[in-house]
Amino acid sequence: MARMSADERRAQLVEAAIAVMTRDGLAKATTRAIVAEAGVPLGVFHYCFDSKAALLERVVATLHERSVERVLATPPTTGSVRDVVRATLETYWQHVITHRDEHRLTYEVTQAALHDPALAGVARAQYELYLHTNTEAMVTTADRLGVTFTVPVASLSRYLLSVLDGLTLNWLLLGDDTTAAAVLDLAADHVAALTRSA
Known part of the structure; x- marks a missing residue:
C-alpha cells in the first residue's frame, strides 16, 4: 500500500x-x-x-465544494443585476443536472440526520455551509455590481437556499427542466428586485 x-x-x-x-x-x-x-x-x-459522522461531514463539505466551486471561481461580470444573478444560478443548476446522484446523496444525508441524533451535527453543518456560501456569493456580487440589498442579506440567503433546495428536490423527483428554468428565472427576478444602487 x-x-x-x-x-x-x-x-x-x-x-x-x-x-x-x-x-x-x-x-x-x-x-x-x-x-x-x-x-x-x-x-x-x-x-x-473518529466516527462515521465525521466522515459524513467531510463528504457533505466535499460535495458542496464541487457544486459551488465554478460559481465562486468564475462569477459572471457583465450584464444587469438580474442577468448576473440568473447566470450564477444557471452555473449552479448545471452542476445539479450533471451530478444528480451527488445532489440526491445530500438529501439522503439530511434525512438520515433527522432520524439519528448522532448525525444531527452533520445536517446542521451542511445547511450552515450552504447559507455561508449563499451569503458570500450575494455580498460579492452586490459589491462587484455596486448595489445593496433592500432586505437583510441573511434573510435573502435563507430564502434563496429554500428556493434552490426545494427546486433541486423537486427536479430530482420529477425531472421537469422547463419548470425548473422558470423557477430560476423567477428567483433571479426577485433577487434583482430586492437591490438598489449603492
Whole structure:
C-alpha cells in the first residue's frame, strides 16, 4: 500500500464513500464497504475518522465544494443585476443536472440526520455551509455590481437556499427542466428586485 499522509488518506476515503453512497445508497455505505472501495484496511478508516459522522461531514463539505466551486471561481461580470444573478444560478443548476446522484446523496444525508441524533451535527453543518456560501456569493456580487440589498442579506440567503433546495428536490423527483428554468428565472427576478444602487 502506497504511503500517504493522513490528509491524503482522508481524501481517499471521502472519494470512496461518495462512490459507494452514490452507487448503492447511504444505508449500504458501511465502513467496510467504504474501505473495500478505497482498497485499504479497516484500521485506516479508524485512523482517519473518529466516527462515521465525521466522515459524513467531510463528504457533505466535499460535495458542496464541487457544486459551488465554478460559481465562486468564475462569477459572471457583465450584464444587469438580474442577468448576473440568473447566470450564477444557471452555473449552479448545471452542476445539479450533471451530478444528480451527488445532489440526491445530500438529501439522503439530511434525512438520515433527522432520524439519528448522532448525525444531527452533520445536517446542521451542511445547511450552515450552504447559507455561508449563499451569503458570500450575494455580498460579492452586490459589491462587484455596486448595489445593496433592500432586505437583510441573511434573510435573502435563507430564502434563496429554500428556493434552490426545494427546486433541486423537486427536479430530482420529477425531472421537469422547463419548470425548473422558470423557477430560476423567477428567483433571479426577485433577487434583482430586492437591490438598489449603492
